[in-house]
Amino acid sequence: MESSGQANSPTEPRTWPARSGYVALAMFSALGAALSIFSSCSTVTRTVVEPLHIEGATFAGNHSCTDCHAAITRKFHASPHARVFVRSPGEATENSCESCHGPASKHVQTGGQGRDKFIINPGKAADACFRCHVGTHTEFRLPHHHPVIEGQMNCVQCHDPHGHDIMKPAGGLAMAQLNQSCAPCHRDQARPFVFEHEAMREGCIVCHNPHGAVHDKLLVQRDANLCLKCHAQTQGAPGSLFIGKIDHAAFVRQGTCWSAGCHSAVHGSNINPKLQY
Secondary structure (H helix, E strand, C coil): CHHHHHHHCCCHHHHHHHHHHHHHHHHHHHHHHHHHHHHHHHCCCCCCCCCCCCCCCCCCCCHHHHCCCHHHHHHHCCCHHHHCCCCCCCCCCCCHHHHHHCCCHHHHHCCCCCHHHHCCCCCCCCHHHHCCCHHHHHHCCCCEECCCCCCCCCHHHCCCCCCCCCCCCCCCCCCCCCCCCCCCCCHHHHCCCCEECHHHHCCHHHCECCCEECCHHHECCCCCHHHHCCCCCECCCCCCCEECCEECHHHHHCCCCCCCCCCCCCCEECCCCCCCC
16 A cells, blocks of 8 residues: 555656646647737738829828818818828828828829829729728628719718818818718708607617618618617517507507508608607
8 A cells, every 4th residue: 555655646746737737838829829810910011901003103292282282281180081191111201191192293293283194082983992991892882872882972972081070071060960961962851850850869870871781771770670779668468569658569560660651750750749740
């Protein structure tokens, strides 16, 4: 018995350091893999977005734009787009304007002539915007979307690329309403109502995806589920669906809240407080 105890005693303490060593090695390997992933995302050396190209033109810098476009450059420093610039070898000047409009040396040399040839205008073609806004470009490929890729609309109609708030169109009022971006085209839906739909206070994007959606009318969700996100229902008897004090189970089976002959005035009404007409 003593011999067996002596044989086991030296082996037992040796197994624990070996196991702990494997655990430590696995932990360091996992940490190293995680650090490599984060490092690769934040310190890429390859070209992430290819700069816009104009044949024979070079970057002239933002100072070249100030003489002719003073009204734009005066407010452009407050825009998020002002922080976007092309870093090219031997180029030390700020060129955030040319990040969206392309190298402007020939545009400057010709005194602004040949606008369609020597400068890129994202207001006419959205390709310059899609180089950075890849996710938005994908949304415009969904079945229902605003006709931007078809050339019937452009990004500048809804966004001010030079202003401090790029989510609103240029030339808006200082105290602009929340839905100003949509109101110029969708006047009937964005006008004031006696009985308003409270969702309009939060903006059109509560119910609609302005770039594109799988569902008709750019809705973020189909059928009555869109309304039930805000209009909470209470549990009752099996098969019932109470919203407020009214059982809506039979109404919901007839279709969506706005197409079942009930709340057809979804944006607001001047007559009915329940937006039924």
